[in-house]
Amino acid sequence: MPCWIEVQLSDVEAGRRFYGELFGWSFEPAREGVLWASRKGASVAALAPKGDGRMPTVWTVYFAAPDLGALLGRIRGSGGQVITGPSPVGPGSGTGRPLGVMALAADPEGAVFGLWQAGTHAGFARRHEPGTFTWAELYTRDTGAANDFYAHLFHDALFGPGAAPDFGRAAVDEVFPPEMPPHFLVHFGVADVAKALATVHRLGGRTQVNPxxxxYGTVAVATDNQGASFALLER
Structure with missing residues (x-):
């Protein structure tokens, strides 16, 4: 299941101001310039500096991977690709132990997602409420092929008991122009989509897709003041 989200930004301090006001987040240093965002004292996301200016400014959703090596093997065997990793992350503050092991992968259509094998950091400490991760939607050109690929990786998340509380799939052209590349879109819970969009605009972001x-609720797609796309979800 999705267990963590991280945004890659050119200006982490600008991201702190934008998301802090939009979602009521507070921040603390985590590692190597990365900030952990918290809401009501519980960790909810990370803001990371881009190591290369050519990297995209994006939110990435990470799926929990109890056996990362085996999962990467299934990804390759199903026509996906491993982009980076597996790489240890950390160590966690004061423990000497790694936070976890991460990798980035892409499905056969090129949609990028993260994988996280937990060490001292298991992932979200709060979700499914305003100001926190609430949903991840995969926008793809071939929903049948996506179902086959992800069922091979994350069967329980799609078809198991209480399936898919965090993760769905839709055709790109249901929401975006047909030329939009397949991608995952991170959704944040809000109490009022219209008010949240007004705050986005005031902070220098913009509306990408109107509500x-x-x-699973009322959705609008926005970009922050550095161009990272995300969704607002009112349930």
């Missing part, structure tokens, strides 16, 4: 109704 629309889905089976």
């Amino acid at each position: 629309f109704t889905t089976s």
